[in-house]
Amino acid sequence: MTMQATDTSVxxxxxxxxxxxxxxxxxxxxxxxxxxxxxxxxxxxxxxMVFEPRVGGYLYDRGxxxxxxxxxxxxxxxxxxxxxxxxxxxxxxxxxxxxEKTSEVEVRFIAETDExxxxxxxxxxxxxxxxxxxxMRDAVGxxxxxxxxxxxxxxxxx
Numbered sequence: 127m128t129m130q131a132t133d134t135s136v137x138x139x140x141x142x143x144x145x146x147x148x149x150x151x152x153x154x155x156x157x158x159x160x161x162x163x164x165x166x167x168x169x170x171x172x173x174x175m176v177f178e179p180r181v182g183g184y185l186y187d188r189g190x191x192x193x194x195x196x197x198x199x200x201x202x203x204x205x206x207x208x209x210x211x212x213x214x215x216x217x218x219x220x221x222x223x224x225x226e227k228t229s230e231v232e233v234r235f236i237a238e239t240d241e242x243x244x245x246x247x248x249x250x251x252x253x254x255x256x257x258x259x260x261x262m263r264d265a266v267g268x269x270x271x272x273x274x275x276x277x278x279x280x281x282x283x284x
Contacts, residue, residue: 137247141238142281174187
């Protein structure tokens with residue numbers, strides 16, 4: 127896996143031993159199987175993470191108490207090649223309701239062979255978050271941020 131940060135974006139990529147369809151499905155609708163369960167902004171305990179697989183859908187966390195936190199919007203959904211979501215979380219790890227202050231996460235899936243897929247992720251426009259955006263860039267670009275190792279393991283064992 128490689129990770130690199132520019133002024134206003136973070137790039138990472140990983141190659142997984144999985145067909146492109148499985149890698150795409152695992153990253154999207156299977157997100158709850160690999161996303162770190164402590165990486166949520168719900169006030170209560172996390173029950174599940176949901177990815178609605180369509181443009182206009184949401185990524186949201188559902189708490190064991192039934193509460194929901196919609197933290198991203200699906201902006202492009204092009205199976206099995208590409209997905210683009212908003213990042214509606216502020217640099218203070220709270221929901222961002224001003225859509226002008228949200229960044230984007232684009233993920234591309236490239237079949238290297240029938241059983242091997244390169245996954246390239248770009249979290250961009252982080253400066254849109256306003257004051258403190260550098261903290262967001264540093265957080266998502268850190269080893270605890272967009273580390274796709276858990277995703278790769280889930281895709282390879284699914």
